[in-house]
Amino acid sequence: DTAVSQTPKYLVTQMGNDKSIKCEQNLGHDTMYWYKQDSKKFLKIMFSYNNKELIINETVPNRFSPKSPDKAHLNLHINSLELGDSAVYFCASSQVFLRTGPNHLAKNIQYFGAGTRLSVL
């Protein structure tokens, strides 16, 4: 039973189209993420949601809009696709363990989906 599953696995589309990628996790985690991995394998965080609330929103064009209908789902909608959007998009989830106090301690082990390879032609 896959812990973090994302669909579709492959997505080939024309420039200017709008597309969505879906992600679901069955681990009971509170936090979910979207990452973009470029052709050089560099991995960059795009968004993070904790309990359905957006907590990280990196410098990403506003053509990218995440939506979290519940804790177990985080979808990514992309408008007006551009050639530069071609990449592998990874969804991940984690349960962040925080301890407050003078020394903030946070363990964040992330579980990744298999990725969605997006090709914009």
Next chain:
Amino acid sequence: GEDVEQSLFLSVREGDSSVINCTYTDSSSTYLYWYKQEPGAGLQLLTYIFSNMDMKQDQRLTVLLNKKDKHLSLRIADTQTGDSAIYFCAESRNGGFKTIFGAGTRLFVKA
């Protein structure tokens, strides 16, 4: 990756040890991680170390942390062809929710 640096390639012979190095800049990072990515798959956690530790061993894996120099290394003993993959060093920031990944080290294991 921003502020987490690692060499891009490493090639070893099967049976040798592999050592993958990483440097990071955020001295407040409390947990540091090593993830492995096999072709066509997502990242998978290999091991992690808490910043008050110098070393952590887990079967063939040894993690060394030099907090003063902000240097992290992963040693894989008796490297096998199945260990060929990309290895990412990572650190947690911003209260733990944001994880910064290095660019990944591609490990090639020759039979």
